[in-house]
Amino acid sequence: FKYTATMNEFNIEWVGSTAYVIIVFIASTPIAEAVDSNTLVSFNTTLASDGASFIVDGSYVAEPIIDITINSVTGGTGEISIFNASTNQGITVSGTFSAGQHLEINCSEYTVSLAGTNIDFEGIFPTFPPGSQRIGYTDTFTTRNVDITVTYNVKIV
Numbered sequence: 001f002k003y004t005a006t007m008n009e010f011n012i013e014w015v016g017s018t019a020y021v022i023i024v025f026i027a028s029t030p031i032a033e034a035v036d037s038n039t040l041v042s043f044n045t046t047l048a049s050d051g052a053s054f055i056v057d058g059s060y061v062a063e064p065i066i067d068i069t070i071n072s073v074t075g076g077t078g079e080i081s082i083f084n085a086s087t088n089q090g091i092t093v094s095g096t097f098s099a100g101q102h103l104e105i106n107c108s109e110y111t112v113s114l115a116g117t118n119i120d121f122e123g124i125f126p127t128f129p130p131g132s133q134r135i136g137y138t139d140t141f142t143t144r145n146v147d148i149t150v151t152y153n154v155k156i157v
Helices: none
Strands: 005-015 018-027 038-045 049-056 065-074 077-084 090-096 102-106 111-114 131-139 143-152
Touching (some): 038 131
Antiparallel strands (some): 005 018, 049 131, 065 102, 065 143
């Protein structure tokens, strides 16, 4: 785990020929974040409305990165929505989508990008509290085949 902190104090105390170094840090937030990311859930759908359940570890809300890979689509001009199925808090993206594109929703950095370019969106970035959760997916396409992967760094208070 890592904390974001600022060094506040640095002291050296000599006891005989031994030096004791005291370093005091002030954490800008009491929340520690795992260094490595974990996959919350990864699933494929061909449905206009789908979702998947998962467990959020740690003791703080997950602010995940949600990667949607469009494998195939017909009627690709429309909307994609991704949301917390319990609270309906989520993001809707409108546009023309085609096979091979990646839509990334970064809920901790507050960015949405399509094919690596930041794009406009509507809504509130979904977050998921610790415990049993469910993510929802909807679109307005005629047909689709999409992969959805949700990753995050476990956080503790």
